[in-house]
Amino acid sequence: MLTVCPYFHVHQPFRVKRYRVFDIGNDTEYFNDNSQTDLNNRRIVEKVAEKSYRPTNKILKELLDRHPEFRFNLSFSGTVLDQFEAYTPDVLESFQELVATGRVEILADTYHHSLAFFYSIPEFERQVKQHERRIKQLFGVRPRVFRNTELSYRNDLAKWCEDNGYLGIMAEGWDKYLGWRSPNYLYRPQGCNKIKVLLKNYKLSDDIAFRFGNKEWASWPLNADTYANWIHAHHGDGQTVNLFMDYESFGEHQWEDTGIFDFLRAMPEMVMRHPDTSFKTATETVQSYDVAGEYDVPDVLTWADTDRDLTAWNGNDIQRDALAATYRMEADVLKTRSRDLKETWRKLQTSDHFYYMCTKWSQDGDVHAYFSPYQSPYDAYIAFMNALSDLQLRVSHAVSEREAKDLAKEQSSLNKGESAVDKKPTQPKEEEEFGPEAETEVEPEMVQPTPSPRRWWEKIIDAVPFFNSSSR
Numbered sequence: 305m306l307t308v309c310p311y312f313h314v315h316q317p318f319r320v321k322r323y324r325v326f327d328i329g330n331d332t333e334y335f336n337d338n339s340q341t342d343l344n345n346r347r348i349v350e351k352v353a354e355k356s357y358r359p360t361n362k363i364l365k366e367l368l369d370r371h372p373e374f375r376f377n378l379s380f381s382g383t384v385l386d387q388f389e390a391y392t393p394d395v396l397e398s399f400q401e402l403v404a405t406g407r408v409e410i411l412a413d414t415y416h417h418s419l420a421f422f423y424s425i426p427e428f429e430r431q432v433k434q435h436e437r438r439i440k441q442l443f444g445v446r447p448r449v450f451r452n453t454e455l456s457y458r459n460d461l462a463k464w465c466e467d468n469g470y471l472g473i474m475a476e477g478w479d480k481y482l483g484w485r486s487p488n489y490l491y492r493p494q495g496c497n498k499i500k501v502l503l504k505n506y507k508l509s510d511d512i513a514f515r516f517g518n519k520e521w522a523s524w525p526l527n528a529d530t531y532a533n534w535i536h537a538h539h540g541d542g543q544t545v546n547l548f549m550d551y552e553s554f555g556e557h558q559w560e561d562t563g564i565f566d567f568l569r570a571m572p573e574m575v576m577r578h579p580d581t582s583f584k585t586a587t588e589t590v591q592s593y594d595v596a597g598e599y600d601v602p603d604v605l606t607w608a609d610t611d612r613d614l615t616a617w618n619g620n621d622i623q624r625d626a627l628a629a630t631y632r633m634e635a636d637v638l639k640t641r642s643r644d645l646k647e648t649w650r651k652l653q654t655s656d657h658f659y660y661m662c663t664k665w666s667q668d669g670d671v672h673a674y675f676s677p678y679q680s681p682y683d684a685y686i687a688f689m690n691a692l693s694d695l696q697l698r699v700s701h702a703v704s705e706r707e708a709k710d711l712a713k714e715q716s717s718l719n720k721g722e723s724a725v726d727k728k729p730t731q732p733k734e735e736e737e738f739g740p741e742a743e744t745e746v747e748p749e750m751v752q753p754t755p756s757p758r759r760w761w762e763k764i765i766d767a768v769p770f771f772n773s774s775s776r
Contacts, residue, residue, distance in 0.1 A: 306488075306539050307584040307592070308575055309502065310376040311474065312551040313451070314399075315417055316352070316384040317656035319343050319677055320684075323691045332698065334691040335651065342677035346391045349384075353392045356555035361398040363565060367572050368405050374572045375407045375583040378551070379451045382415035382431075382438050383654060396442070403443045409585035410439055412447035412470065418653035419453055419617060421461055422604060423631045431650065449473065449586040453655055455504065455548065455607040456614070459600065462493030462501060470499060472590040474548065476607045477503030481599060488542020489596035490589070500590050501599050504548040504607060508534060513549035517562035528567050532574035536581060543593045544584065548607070609664065617658040622685045626658060629692060633699060640702035648695060652688070660684035 321337035337343040367374050378399070388396035402408045414420060415435040420428035440446060449472040450465045457475035465473045477487025487503040511531070515521045523530070535545050550557065558564040575581055584592060608616040618624050630652055637649045660676040661684045678684040 306535070306542065306578075306581050307544050307589065308535060308581070309544050309546045309584055309586060309589045311379070311411070311451070311546065311548045311586065312376065312553075313379050313549070314357075314384050314551040315381040316345070316349055316387055317381075317417065317654045318383055318387075318651045319345055319348070320652075320657060320687045320691050322683075323687045323694075325690055328690055328694045329697060332694065334648070334694070345387060348677075349387045349391045352552060352556050353395045355560070356552050357392070357395045358398065359560070359565060360551065360554040360568070361395070361402060363568055364402060365398070365405075367569070368402065368407055371572050371576065373576060373582050375409075375585045375588070377409045377411055377449075377586050378403070379411040379413045380439070381413060381417040381654075382435055383417060383651065385438060385442060400443060403445065407585070409449070409587055410443055410445055410447055411449050411451040411474070411586065412436060412439075413451055414453050416650040416653050417453050417655055418650070419456065419614070419627075419655050419658075420631075420653060421452060421464075422456070422458075422614065423627065424634055425464075427631075427634060427653075449502070449590065454616075455605075457501075457601055457605045459494045459602055462499060463495050466493075466496045466499035472500050472502055472586055474502050474504070474546075474586070475599070475601065476605050476612055477505060477546070478605055478612050480612070481601050481605065485597065486538075486542050488538050488545055490544070490593050491597055491599035492595040494598055494600035494602075500593075500595055502544070502546050502586060502589060503599070504546050506607070508545060509547050509549050512547070512564075512567075513553045513557065516553075516564060516567070517558045525563060526567065528570035528574040531567070531571060532577065535575055536578045539578075539580065544589050546589075608659075616662055616664070617655055620661070620663050620681075622663075622681070623658050623661045626661060626685060626688055626692070629689070633692075633696065636699050636703050640699055640706060642702055645695070645699055645702060649699075652692060652695065657684070657688050661688070 318335040319337070319342070320334050321339075321343050323331070323334055335345060337345070340347065342348060364376070380399075385396065388399075403410060412432065413435050414428065414431040415438065416431055418428075418431060420431055436447060448470060450470045451474045452461060455474060455476055457473070462473050472490075473493065482503070487505045490500045490502060493499060493501050508531075511523070511526065511534075515523070516526055518524060538545055554564055554568060572583070575583070604614045605612055606614060606616070618627055630649075633649060637646055640646070656675075660678055661681045663681050676684060678687070
């Protein structure tokens with residue numbers, strides 16, 4: 305028996321508008337761009353809804369109705385769910401209809417599509433809890449299999465997932481760590497005893513996600529019959545073929561005129577034409593098969609670029625500077641006890657912002673440029689750091705106000721003859737962020753003092769050749 309486990313990731317970031325240095329201290333709306341460019345978040349969500357989400361959801365619902373054995377998995381970033389609610393509520397309803405069939409599983413994820421696990425585990429945990437509550441609120445389910453941002457994975461992440469009760473975790477089935485072995489089996493993460501890792505079959509996945517519409521590809525045009533035969537060829541070479549890709553592969557990355565929708569309509573039936581081939585969700589897959597060995601990934605593994613590591617987001621100086629400045633704010637942001645400031649800070653953690661700053665070239669560079677709404681990586685860096693600088697000012701002001709209020713309360717208590725030690729502390733209402741659970745305290749050694757808002761200018765002067773040229 306061979307089963308197929310399809311997984312589609314649904315995500316849209318809150319893109320930072322062209323936030324200028326003159327806006328610092330004057331404009332707190334970093335994400336609301338009303339232009340007719342790709343920085344207008346409403347415009348992008350509405351466009352992708354029309355090209356991808358609506359037609360794909362319609363086809364998938366028809367497939368679920370027609371084929372009782374058909375199943376698949378979805379993961380959502382919290383940022384895309386927020387934008388569906390605000391801009392295209394019918395799209396959210398259509399996703400809810402899919403999940404209501406009981407044959408579509410939702411995976412756990414970070415709310416803000418961040419790389420927080422590799423920079424602040426307490427912040428990562430807050431975002432995972434926030435995501436779990438949001439999924440429960442909108443879909444009435446609790447995720448049991450974890451998928452981290454950009455399919456990023458490492459041994460200690462798998463261990464964290466096991467310790468927190470997840471049955472499985474998803475990762476790239478990369479040759480560097482698999483060696484001669486097949487990705488079409490379940491494996492045990494190194495250092496774990498219970499949890500299982502599902503590995504992406506990157507060749508078959510990328511045939512749809514990246515190569516489908518490429519007329520230079522030797523297998524173009526690809527039809528569902530041929531693709532199903534490629535899957536059937538793995539009988540005897542595995543238990544599960546895991547097809548992981550962005551949801552936007554259907555209609556947005558691969559346009560309708562490539563035949564992608566016709567392919568999707570026909571694919572499940574062609575796959576199940578073989579009597580010993582069917583579909584499973586991630587949890588069903590984990591519960592159905594034993595592990596075939598250990599998957600040891602001591603370094604960060606992702607599904608991006610030819611390197612399959614974090615260099616798509618932290619491979620150059622401006623990316624590393626932006627990430628460091630963002631996570632250095634953690635302690636001060638939490639001190640503000642302001643939901644608005646914390647939510648804004650988390651929107652700026654979204655991995656897309658740092659992806660747009662990538663300066664790789666060749667094929668990887670072309671992919672980054674395709675997804676970026678900015679003219680250059682440096683434009684992305686300038687807009688982001690200007691917005692972050694303004695947020696730093698707001699946070700600094702809020703912390704000062706909070707400390708002044710606390711000092712005034714303490715002084716008032718002393719004036720009334722009450723001991724500050726004996727007085728029972730009270731929790732301000734605004735400290736409850738997205739549920740009754742208290743915020744996890746930040747380890748002091750993990751957070752550096754917030755830098756001066758304009759310190760980043762020195763970095764871009766060093767990074768951009770124009771500023772260093774002799775003809776300046």
